[in-house]
Amino acid sequence: MFDAYSRYYDLLYQDKDYAAEVAYVDALLQRHGIGGRELLEFGSGTGRHGRLLAERAYRVTGIERSAAMVARAQPSPGFQCLAGDIRTVQLGRTFDAVLSLFHVVSYQVGNADVQAVFARAAEHLLAGGLFVFDVWYSPAVLAQRPAVRIKRLAADGLEITRLAEPHLLPNANRVDVNYTLFARDTATGAVATFTESHPMRHFSLPELDLLAEAAGFERLGAEAFLTGAPPGEDTWGLCLVLRKT
Ligand SMILES: C[S@@+](CC[C@H](N)C(=O)[O-])C[C@H]1O[C@@H](n2cnc3c(N)ncnc32)[C@H](O)[C@@H]1O
Structure with a gap:
């Protein structure tokens, strides 16, 4: 991670x-x-x-x-x-x-x-x-519930799109936030993609x-x-x- x-x-x-x-x-x-x-x-x-x-x-x-x-x-x-x-x-x-x-x-x-x-x-x-x-x-997480979020930004010759998809585990006080990140090099057009899961309590x-x-x-x-x-x-x-x- x-x-x-x-x-x-x-x-x-x-x-x-x-x-x-x-x-x-x-x-x-x-x-x-x-x-x-x-x-x-x-x-x-x-x-x-x-x-x-x-x-x-x-x-x-x-x-x-x-x-x-x-x-x-x-x-x-x-x-x-x-x-x-x-x-x-x-x-x-x-x-x-x-x-x-x-x-x-x-x-x-x-x-x-x-x-x-x-x-x-x-x-x-x-x-x-x-x-x-x-x-x-906990009171805020349970009242608001995590939602799918998309973040986009451009800097340092990169266009980055990050998708955050939460998966709730209600009995563990836990949310696994599954990130997929696309980074496009604006000079070459090459796109790097990776995923990471961040378990949060x-x-x-x-x-x-x-x-x-x-x-x-x-x-x-x-x-x-x-x-x-x-x-x-x-x-x-x-x-x-x-x-x-
Ligand atoms: C959301 S980032 C926050 C980093 C920094 N405190 C900041 O505000 O930018 C969480 C950080 O905690 C580190 N981390 C999580 N669990 C850890 C552990 N058990 N021991 C050391 N570092 C840990 C991660 O590697 C990551 O860098």
Whole structure:
């Protein structure tokens, strides 16, 4: 997963407002007294959040499973990306906060996977440190239901069409998003096609509270990612703020 997709990742999300997201996360961290400190980022992708956070004086270590994404995550002063799996990573040191942004925790679909990620976050935090992440929120997923989506864009000599076809597994709190991507080279007319399936889990608050408590966290906040609104049936991306007790 993400290896074929990674080639087009930054193009597909060129309109995603990473700067606004980083401003939101920075404000959140500052509110809890950890502005400009040491961060561990789970599932750091191509490093867009990490590099922007480093520009705000944080020191960020990203952990990323896809070798192709790691290869695209250019290091910058204050940001580095290491290859690793967030279910098993053991860096042998602690941080002021663990971040996991853009639904990375929702990619952990099995109970053991999510429990392992919460445990690894706790192990890498100082007492009182924060675990901040966003996930698909069950009330919104079930109320709105994922739909087939088509995304088209043109950039860097490519015309890209991405088809996203969701398949709901209601008893597993899971949606398998089946992507088909067509990339047409505008100079040669050659079309590359590939498919990838991204299994996504959605979570309810009581479920997240159980996971948090079992891993030694207390919940400080739960709100719509980016807007800070109270969570509800229109909150697809729920932001959780947990503190290691
Ligand atoms: C939607 S992308 C988000 C990337 C980045 N956080 C961003 O906002 O652009 C999800 C990322 O999580 C990574 N990922 C998912 N499960 C992982 C795991 N168990 N260990 C490490 N990385 C993982 C994927 O490889 C992918 O790069």
